[in-house]
Amino acid sequence: MSEQTGSARASDKAARPFLYVVVCAAGVAEGVGGLIDAALARGWEVGAIATPVAMGGFFDVTAVEARTGRPVRSAWRTPADPRPFPAPDAVVVAPATFNTINKWAAGLADTLAVATLCEACGLGVPVAVLPCVADALACHPAYRESLARLRGMGVRFGDPYPGEPGEDGGRPEFGWERALDLVERG
Secondary structure (H helix, E strand, O other): OOOOHHHHHHHHHHHHEEEEEEEEHHHHHHHHHHHHHHHHHOEEEEEEEEEOHHHHHHOHHHHHHHHHHOOOOOOOOOOOOOOOOOOOOOEEEEEHHHHHHHHHHHHHOOOHHHHHHHHHHHHHHOOEEOOOOHHHHHHHHHHHHHHHHHHOOOEEEEEEEEOOOOOOOOOOOOHHHHHHHHHOOO
16 A cells, blocks of 8 residues: 555544445345445445446445445546545445355456455455345355355355245345444454
């Protein structure tokens, strides 16, 4: 980290800590505004990064931009473009899909979202994950190995959310604020 970047981050920390929220393409992503609202209420500034597929209608991009006051990022910036977000103090991945978790664990940084996750771990930034993976996919050996690898890297996981309807036909609540609890613990 350059001296200029380090001093800029120190002044950002004096104001409010900065949280990256990485959004993946799962049906519950439409509720990500609740996570952002909770983070703002807890004193975080927030920037959202989404997988390219998630940008295609899985959540209201305009509403997220209005909440955060920043553009939702999904593509890399050019070297001449300014950094749109300060360095993160923490990262939350919610909802985290089978695809993103496996690519991240394998180091396949082919999207801005996954590259951001790979980099955050390398920088020692706390990362919390709320998986949203169907039970059938969660049984796949590659997924179980990915979870073990990421846990070994210090990634904090909330309970898995398969999204299966209950006996009443309704889906359980997605525990958005649990991600904040995970990154805020010591």
